[in-house]
Amino acid sequence: MIILAIETSCDDTCISIVEAEKDRGKTKFKVLSNTVSSQVKLHAKYGGVYPTLAKREHLKNLPIILKKSLKEAEEKIDIVAVTAGPGLEPCLWTGINFAHNLAKKLRKPIMATNHIEAHILANFINKETKNTFPAICLVVSGGHTQLILMKGIRKYKILGETRDDAAGECFDKAARILGLGYPGGPIISKLADTKIKGNLKLPRPMIFQKNYDFSFSGLKTAVLYDFKSRSDKVKNSKKYIQKMATEIQQAIIDVLIHKTIKAAKDFKAKSIVLGGGVAANQELKEQFQSAINKQGLKVNLFVPEPILCTDNALMTAVAGYFQWLKGKKWKKIKANANLRIDENI
Numbered sequence: 001m002i003i004l005a006i007e008t009s010c011d012d013t014c015i016s017i018v019e020a021e022k023d024r025g026k027t028k029f030k031v032l033s034n035t036v037s038s039q040v041k042l043h044a045k046y047g048g049v050y051p052t053l054a055k056r057e058h059l060k061n062l063p064i065i066l067k068k069s070l071k072e073a074e075e076k077i078d079i080v081a082v083t084a085g086p087g088l089e090p091c092l093w094t095g096i097n098f099a100h101n102l103a104k105k106l107r108k109p110i111m112a113t114n115h116i117e118a119h120i121l122a123n124f125i126n127k128e129t130k131n132t133f134p135a136i137c138l139v140v141s142g143g144h145t146q147l148i149l150m151k152g153i154r155k156y157k158i159l160g161e162t163r164d165d166a167a168g169e170c171f172d173k174a175a176r177i178l179g180l181g182y183p184g185g186p187i188i189s190k191l192a193d194t195k196i197k198g199n200l201k202l203p204r205p206m207i208f209q210k211n212y213d214f215s216f217s218g219l220k221t222a223v224l225y226d227f228k229s230r231s232d233k234v235k236n237s238k239k240y241i242q243k244m245a246t247e248i249q250q251a252i253i254d255v256l257i258h259k260t261i262k263a264a265k266d267f268k269a270k271s272i273v274l275g276g277g278v279a280a281n282q283e284l285k286e287q288f289q290s291a292i293n294k295q296g297l298k299v300n301l302f303v304p305e306p307i308l309c310t311d312n313a314l315m316t317a318v319a320g321y322f323q324w325l326k327g328k329k330w331k332k333i334k335a336n337a338n339l340r341i342d343e344n345i
Helices: 040-044 051-072 091-104 115-124 167-177 184-191 217-231 236-265 283-296 314-326
Strands: 002-005 012-024 024-038 079-085 109-114 134-138 145-152 155-161 269-277 300-302
Touching: 002 091, 002 184, 002 269, 002 314, 012 051, 012 314, 024 051, 024 115, 024 314, 040 051, 051 217, 079 167, 091 109, 109 115, 109 314, 115 134, 115 145, 115 269, 134 236, 145 236, 155 184, 155 236, 167 184, 167 217, 184 236, 217 236, 217 269, 236 269, 269 283, 283 300
Parallel strands: 002 079, 079 109, 134 269, 269 300
Antiparallel strands: 002 012, 012 024, 134 145, 145 155
Protein backbone atom coordinates (compact mmCIF):
# COMPACT_ATOMS: atom_id res chain seq x y z
CA MET A 1 0.00 0.00 0.00
CA ILE A 2 1.32 3.45 -0.97
CA ILE A 3 0.21 6.38 1.22
CA LEU A 4 0.59 10.02 0.25
CA ALA A 5 0.35 12.15 3.40
CA ILE A 6 -0.08 15.89 3.87
CA GLU A 7 0.66 17.84 7.07
CA THR A 8 -0.07 21.59 7.42
CA SER A 9 -1.20 21.93 11.03
CA CYS A 10 1.12 24.87 11.77
CA ASP A 11 3.97 26.52 9.86
CA ASP A 12 5.66 23.54 8.17
CA THR A 13 4.41 22.39 4.78
CA CYS A 14 4.97 18.63 4.63
CA ILE A 15 4.30 15.85 2.14
CA SER A 16 5.47 12.27 2.44
CA ILE A 17 4.99 9.15 0.36
CA VAL A 18 5.27 5.93 2.33
CA GLU A 19 4.90 2.26 1.44
CA ALA A 20 3.30 0.10 4.13
CA GLU A 21 3.31 -3.67 3.95
CA LYS A 22 2.68 -6.55 6.31
CA ASP A 23 5.54 -8.92 6.97
CA ARG A 24 5.00 -11.83 9.36
CA GLY A 25 2.24 -9.96 11.15
CA LYS A 26 4.30 -6.80 11.51
CA THR A 27 3.80 -3.65 9.44
CA LYS A 28 6.91 -2.27 7.80
CA PHE A 29 7.06 1.30 6.51
CA LYS A 30 9.38 2.26 3.66
CA VAL A 31 9.89 5.98 3.12
CA LEU A 32 9.76 6.80 -0.58
CA SER A 33 9.74 10.57 -0.13
CA ASN A 34 9.63 12.91 2.88
CA THR A 35 9.73 16.66 2.23
CA VAL A 36 9.37 19.52 4.71
CA SER A 37 9.30 23.20 3.77
CA SER A 38 9.95 25.24 6.91
CA GLN A 39 8.62 28.76 7.47
CA VAL A 40 10.77 29.45 10.56
CA LYS A 41 12.77 32.28 8.97
CA LEU A 42 9.58 33.89 7.70
CA HIS A 43 7.92 33.97 11.14
CA ALA A 44 11.09 34.64 13.17
CA LYS A 45 10.82 38.42 12.83
CA TYR A 46 7.38 38.27 14.43
CA GLY A 47 8.47 36.03 17.31
CA GLY A 48 5.76 33.47 16.56
CA VAL A 49 3.54 31.97 13.86
CA TYR A 50 1.00 34.16 12.07
CA PRO A 51 -1.80 31.83 10.85
CA THR A 52 -2.79 33.89 7.78
CA LEU A 53 0.83 34.20 6.67
CA ALA A 54 1.39 30.47 7.27
CA LYS A 55 -1.74 29.69 5.23
CA ARG A 56 -0.46 31.77 2.32
CA GLU A 57 2.86 29.93 2.35
CA HIS A 58 1.12 26.54 2.47
CA LEU A 59 -0.91 27.49 -0.60
CA LYS A 60 2.28 28.44 -2.41
CA ASN A 61 4.40 25.48 -1.26
CA LEU A 62 2.01 22.51 -1.50
CA PRO A 63 2.01 22.21 -5.34
CA ILE A 64 5.80 22.61 -5.41
CA ILE A 65 6.42 19.97 -2.75
CA LEU A 66 3.90 17.58 -4.32
CA LYS A 67 5.70 17.79 -7.65
CA LYS A 68 9.04 17.12 -5.96
CA SER A 69 7.64 14.24 -3.90
CA LEU A 70 6.07 12.52 -6.91
CA LYS A 71 9.31 12.92 -8.84
CA GLU A 72 11.27 11.28 -6.02
CA ALA A 73 8.73 8.48 -5.60
CA GLU A 74 7.12 7.54 -8.88
CA GLU A 75 4.72 5.06 -7.33
CA LYS A 76 1.02 4.38 -7.57
CA ILE A 77 -0.81 6.10 -4.71
CA ASP A 78 -3.43 3.99 -2.89
CA ILE A 79 -4.70 6.43 -0.24
CA VAL A 80 -4.29 10.09 0.68
CA ALA A 81 -3.89 10.97 4.38
CA VAL A 82 -4.14 14.47 5.83
CA THR A 83 -3.99 16.10 9.26
CA ALA A 84 -7.48 17.19 10.38
CA GLY A 85 -6.41 18.63 13.75
CA PRO A 86 -5.44 19.88 16.20
CA GLY A 87 -3.62 22.92 14.85
CA LEU A 88 -4.18 26.35 13.36
CA GLU A 89 -7.51 26.25 11.55
CA PRO A 90 -6.53 28.27 8.44
CA CYS A 91 -3.49 26.03 8.00
CA LEU A 92 -5.45 22.82 8.54
CA TRP A 93 -8.06 23.80 5.96
CA THR A 94 -5.35 24.52 3.38
CA GLY A 95 -3.98 20.99 3.69
CA ILE A 96 -7.43 19.40 3.81
CA ASN A 97 -8.70 21.20 0.69
CA PHE A 98 -5.51 20.31 -1.18
CA ALA A 99 -5.82 16.67 -0.08
CA HIS A 100 -9.49 16.51 -1.16
CA ASN A 101 -8.68 17.84 -4.61
CA LEU A 102 -5.74 15.47 -4.97
CA ALA A 103 -7.74 12.43 -3.83
CA LYS A 104 -10.51 13.34 -6.26
CA LYS A 105 -8.02 13.70 -9.11
CA LEU A 106 -6.36 10.37 -8.27
CA ARG A 107 -9.73 8.72 -7.53
CA LYS A 108 -8.40 7.43 -4.23
CA PRO A 109 -9.85 7.32 -0.68
CA ILE A 110 -8.88 10.01 1.81
CA MET A 111 -8.03 9.48 5.48
CA ALA A 112 -8.21 12.06 8.30
CA THR A 113 -5.53 11.87 10.98
CA ASN A 114 -4.97 13.30 14.45
CA HIS A 115 -1.76 15.33 14.76
CA ILE A 116 -1.12 14.33 18.38
CA GLU A 117 -1.57 10.65 17.63
CA ALA A 118 0.80 11.01 14.69
CA HIS A 119 3.51 12.39 17.01
CA ILE A 120 3.08 9.32 19.21
CA LEU A 121 3.06 6.82 16.34
CA ALA A 122 6.32 8.29 14.98
CA ASN A 123 7.98 6.24 17.74
CA PHE A 124 6.81 2.93 16.34
CA ILE A 125 7.96 3.18 12.73
CA ASN A 126 9.52 -0.23 12.03
CA LYS A 127 9.90 -0.94 15.76
CA GLU A 128 8.62 -3.87 17.78
CA THR A 129 5.63 -2.93 19.95
CA LYS A 130 5.38 -6.19 21.87
CA ASN A 131 5.34 -5.63 25.66
CA THR A 132 5.07 -1.86 25.07
CA PHE A 133 1.62 -1.16 26.51
CA PRO A 134 0.29 0.32 28.66
CA ALA A 135 2.46 3.33 27.90
CA ILE A 136 2.57 6.88 29.21
CA CYS A 137 2.94 9.32 26.33
CA LEU A 138 4.29 12.83 26.82
CA VAL A 139 3.51 14.99 23.80
CA VAL A 140 5.32 18.26 24.24
CA SER A 141 5.59 21.02 21.64
CA GLY A 142 4.95 24.70 21.03
CA GLY A 143 1.20 24.19 21.13
CA HIS A 144 0.70 21.15 23.34
CA THR A 145 1.88 19.58 26.58
CA GLN A 146 -0.14 16.47 27.38
CA LEU A 147 0.24 13.26 29.34
CA ILE A 148 -1.67 10.42 27.68
CA LEU A 149 -2.32 6.85 28.78
CA MET A 150 -1.92 4.60 25.75
CA LYS A 151 -3.33 1.09 26.12
CA GLY A 152 -2.62 0.26 22.49
CA ILE A 153 -2.66 1.85 19.07
CA ARG A 154 -5.79 4.02 18.81
CA LYS A 155 -6.57 3.46 22.52
CA TYR A 156 -5.91 6.67 24.43
CA LYS A 157 -6.94 8.55 27.54
CA ILE A 158 -5.75 12.07 28.36
CA LEU A 159 -4.45 12.17 31.94
CA GLY A 160 -3.34 15.78 32.10
CA GLU A 161 -2.31 18.80 30.06
CA THR A 162 -1.12 22.34 30.37
CA ARG A 163 -3.54 24.83 31.87
CA ASP A 164 -1.93 27.76 30.05
CA ASP A 165 1.34 27.90 28.10
CA ALA A 166 2.77 24.75 26.52
CA ALA A 167 6.40 23.92 27.27
CA GLY A 168 7.54 24.89 23.77
CA GLU A 169 5.58 28.12 24.04
CA CYS A 170 7.37 28.87 27.31
CA PHE A 171 10.72 28.33 25.59
CA ASP A 172 9.69 30.76 22.84
CA LYS A 173 8.40 33.46 25.19
CA ALA A 174 11.39 33.19 27.53
CA ALA A 175 13.77 33.47 24.57
CA ARG A 176 11.90 36.55 23.36
CA ILE A 177 12.29 38.19 26.80
CA LEU A 178 16.03 37.52 26.67
CA GLY A 179 16.27 38.83 23.11
CA LEU A 180 17.41 35.48 21.72
CA GLY A 181 15.10 35.12 18.74
CA TYR A 182 12.65 32.46 17.51
CA PRO A 183 12.10 29.55 17.88
CA GLY A 184 13.29 29.63 21.48
CA GLY A 185 13.75 25.92 22.25
CA PRO A 186 16.75 25.21 20.01
CA ILE A 187 18.41 28.53 20.93
CA ILE A 188 18.05 28.03 24.68
CA SER A 189 19.17 24.40 24.36
CA LYS A 190 22.31 25.51 22.53
CA LEU A 191 23.15 28.10 25.19
CA ALA A 192 22.35 25.92 28.20
CA ASP A 193 25.22 24.34 30.07
CA THR A 194 24.44 22.07 33.03
CA LYS A 195 27.99 22.51 34.33
CA ILE A 196 27.32 26.17 35.10
CA LYS A 197 26.73 26.92 38.77
CA GLY A 198 24.98 29.94 40.19
CA ASN A 199 22.29 31.21 42.53
CA LEU A 200 19.75 31.92 39.78
CA LYS A 201 16.68 29.80 40.60
CA LEU A 202 13.35 29.68 38.78
CA PRO A 203 10.11 28.01 39.96
CA ARG A 204 8.97 24.53 38.90
CA PRO A 205 5.21 25.18 38.54
CA MET A 206 2.82 22.47 39.78
CA ILE A 207 5.64 19.93 40.04
CA PHE A 208 4.45 18.43 43.35
CA GLN A 209 0.69 18.77 42.85
CA LYS A 210 -1.14 15.45 42.93
CA ASN A 211 -2.35 15.60 39.33
CA TYR A 212 -0.93 15.24 35.84
CA ASP A 213 -1.47 18.83 34.69
CA PHE A 214 1.14 21.42 33.77
CA SER A 215 1.47 25.20 33.91
CA PHE A 216 4.35 27.14 32.36
CA SER A 217 2.94 30.67 32.30
CA GLY A 218 4.32 31.38 35.79
CA LEU A 219 7.78 30.24 34.75
CA LYS A 220 7.74 32.69 31.85
CA THR A 221 6.62 35.47 34.21
CA ALA A 222 9.44 34.61 36.64
CA VAL A 223 11.94 34.97 33.78
CA LEU A 224 10.48 38.37 32.93
CA TYR A 225 10.63 39.66 36.52
CA ASP A 226 14.20 38.45 37.00
CA PHE A 227 15.28 39.99 33.70
CA LYS A 228 13.67 43.36 34.54
CA SER A 229 15.30 43.39 37.98
CA ARG A 230 18.81 43.23 36.52
CA SER A 231 20.97 46.15 35.47
CA ASP A 232 21.56 46.68 31.75
CA LYS A 233 25.14 45.53 32.20
CA VAL A 234 24.07 42.22 33.77
CA LYS A 235 21.10 41.43 31.52
CA ASN A 236 23.22 42.01 28.43
CA SER A 237 26.08 39.86 29.65
CA LYS A 238 26.83 36.49 28.09
CA LYS A 239 27.20 34.96 31.56
CA TYR A 240 23.70 35.98 32.70
CA ILE A 241 22.03 34.88 29.47
CA GLN A 242 23.72 31.50 29.64
CA LYS A 243 22.76 31.00 33.30
CA MET A 244 19.16 31.95 32.52
CA ALA A 245 19.01 29.63 29.49
CA THR A 246 20.36 26.78 31.61
CA GLU A 247 17.83 27.36 34.39
CA ILE A 248 14.87 27.80 32.02
CA GLN A 249 15.65 24.51 30.31
CA GLN A 250 16.23 22.68 33.60
CA ALA A 251 13.01 23.98 35.17
CA ILE A 252 10.97 22.73 32.21
CA ILE A 253 12.79 19.39 32.14
CA ASP A 254 12.32 18.86 35.89
CA VAL A 255 8.55 19.33 35.65
CA LEU A 256 8.15 17.17 32.53
CA ILE A 257 10.16 14.27 33.96
CA HIS A 258 8.61 14.38 37.44
CA LYS A 259 5.03 14.38 36.15
CA THR A 260 5.66 11.72 33.50
CA ILE A 261 7.41 9.31 35.86
CA LYS A 262 4.67 9.80 38.45
CA ALA A 263 2.10 8.78 35.82
CA ALA A 264 4.24 5.82 34.72
CA LYS A 265 4.36 4.54 38.31
CA ASP A 266 0.68 5.19 39.00
CA PHE A 267 -0.48 3.31 35.89
CA LYS A 268 2.23 0.62 35.98
CA ALA A 269 3.39 1.57 32.51
CA LYS A 270 5.74 -0.63 30.52
CA SER A 271 6.91 2.26 28.39
CA ILE A 272 7.35 6.02 28.33
CA VAL A 273 6.81 7.55 24.90
CA LEU A 274 7.88 11.08 23.95
CA GLY A 275 6.67 13.09 20.98
CA GLY A 276 6.56 16.64 19.66
CA GLY A 277 9.17 19.28 18.89
CA VAL A 278 10.47 19.63 22.46
CA ALA A 279 11.25 15.89 22.46
CA ALA A 280 14.14 16.73 20.12
CA ASN A 281 15.89 18.33 23.11
CA GLN A 282 18.89 16.07 23.78
CA GLU A 283 19.18 17.08 27.44
CA LEU A 284 15.53 16.11 28.03
CA LYS A 285 16.13 12.69 26.51
CA GLU A 286 19.32 12.06 28.51
CA GLN A 287 17.81 13.19 31.82
CA PHE A 288 14.70 11.06 31.21
CA GLN A 289 16.85 7.97 30.77
CA SER A 290 18.96 8.90 33.80
CA ALA A 291 15.86 9.36 35.98
CA ILE A 292 14.46 6.00 34.83
CA ASN A 293 17.75 4.28 35.68
CA LYS A 294 18.15 5.99 39.07
CA GLN A 295 14.63 5.06 40.15
CA GLY A 296 15.02 1.50 38.95
CA LEU A 297 11.97 1.65 36.70
CA LYS A 298 11.54 -1.24 34.31
CA VAL A 299 10.19 0.80 31.42
CA ASN A 300 11.27 1.30 27.82
CA LEU A 301 11.91 4.88 26.72
CA PHE A 302 10.77 5.70 23.19
CA VAL A 303 11.98 8.95 21.63
CA PRO A 304 11.79 9.61 17.86
CA GLU A 305 14.87 10.75 16.00
CA PRO A 306 14.95 14.58 15.93
CA ILE A 307 13.64 14.87 12.37
CA LEU A 308 10.51 12.95 13.44
CA CYS A 309 9.95 15.06 16.57
CA THR A 310 9.16 18.21 14.63
CA ASP A 311 6.16 18.31 12.29
CA ASN A 312 6.44 16.00 9.29
CA ALA A 313 4.14 14.04 6.99
CA LEU A 314 5.82 10.68 7.55
CA MET A 315 4.08 10.40 10.93
CA THR A 316 0.83 11.49 9.22
CA ALA A 317 1.21 8.62 6.76
CA VAL A 318 1.64 6.12 9.59
CA ALA A 319 -1.43 7.50 11.39
CA GLY A 320 -3.33 7.35 8.10
CA TYR A 321 -2.41 3.69 7.66
CA PHE A 322 -3.88 2.77 11.05
CA GLN A 323 -7.01 4.77 10.19
CA TRP A 324 -7.31 2.77 6.99
CA LEU A 325 -7.12 -0.48 8.98
CA LYS A 326 -10.26 0.63 10.85
CA GLY A 327 -12.14 0.59 7.56
CA LYS A 328 -13.68 4.04 7.99
CA LYS A 329 -14.25 6.10 4.86
CA TRP A 330 -14.49 9.89 4.66
CA LYS A 331 -16.47 11.77 2.04
CA LYS A 332 -15.72 15.15 3.56
CA ILE A 333 -13.05 16.02 6.14
CA LYS A 334 -13.43 19.08 8.34
CA ALA A 335 -10.69 20.92 10.19
CA ASN A 336 -10.88 20.75 13.98
CA ALA A 337 -8.36 23.10 15.59
CA ASN A 338 -9.08 21.67 19.06
CA LEU A 339 -9.31 17.98 18.15
CA ARG A 340 -8.57 15.70 21.12
CA ILE A 341 -6.73 12.41 20.82
CA ASP A 342 -9.58 10.60 22.55
CA GLU A 343 -12.18 11.97 20.09
CA ASN A 344 -13.34 10.47 16.81
CA ILE A 345 -12.36 12.46 13.75
